Amino acid sequence: MSGESRRKAIIEYIGESKTPVSGTKLAQKFQVSRQVIVQDIALLRAADAEILSTHRGYVLADRKKTERVFCVCHTDEKMEEELNTVVDLGGTAVDVFVRHEIYGELRAPLNISSRREVQHFLEEIRGGGSKPLTNLTCGHHCHTVRAASEEILDEIQDAFRKLGILEEREDL
Numbered sequence: 001m002s003g004e005s006r007r008k009a010i011i012e013y014i015g016e017s018k019t020p021v022s023g024t025k026l027a028q029k030f031q032v033s034r035q036v037i038v039q040d041i042a043l044l045r046a047a048d049a050e051i052l053s054t055h056r057g058y059v060l061a062d063r064k065k066t067e068r069v070f071c072v073c074h075t076d077e078k079m080e081e082e083l084n085t086v087v088d089l090g091g092t093a094v095d096v097f098v099r100h101e102i103y104g105e106l107r108a109p110l111n112i113s114s115r116r117e118v119q120h121f122l123e124e125i126r127g128g129g130s131k132p133l134t135n136l137t138c139g140h141h142c143h144t145v146r147a148a149s150e151e152i153l154d155e156i157q158d159a160f161r162k163l164g165i166l167e168e169r170e171d172l
Contacts, residue, residue, distance in 0.1 A: 003040070011060070055109075068144075072140075072165040072167060085163065087114055089147075092112065096110055097143075
């Protein structure tokens with residue numbers, strides 16, 4: 001299989017998958033090294049393919065959906081409730097970012113769209129040696145959230161407001 005046909009097949013495979021696809025899985029499927037997959041992903045991105053990297057693998061961005069940034073503030077104990085609210089209402093937590101006074105904007109991809117992914121993410125946070133990014137800014141942080149409609153994003157916003165975690169901001 002040529003590199004070009006493999007890259008086309010990678011896009012199709014990731015696009016058809018309902019869950020993120022790891023680089024290792026792609027390497028096994030296409031019988032190449034993981035490094036070749038990393039290079040293929042870089043080439044695909046350079047050619048404007050919207051491939052997102054998550055902690056569980058690669059996914060394609062869904063262009064049919066709409067996004068909104070929500071700025072929130074809460075303790076680590078509210079993280080599960082916050083993420084479950086997003087996914088229960090039909091959203092995907094695309095990323096998390098903070099605006100640090102010294103370092104500027106620090107952003108990390110999440111791409112969490114189910115309770116199972118919320119649990120996996122929380123297990124990694126709790127089991128690792130790292131703290132959530134929000135600890136740098138005393139709980140203040142923002143999420144890009146993707147959903148199928150503006151109405152769903154409105155519901156998520158209302159739910160965050162009811163939880164008392166939404167920061168009403170005009171500067172985004």
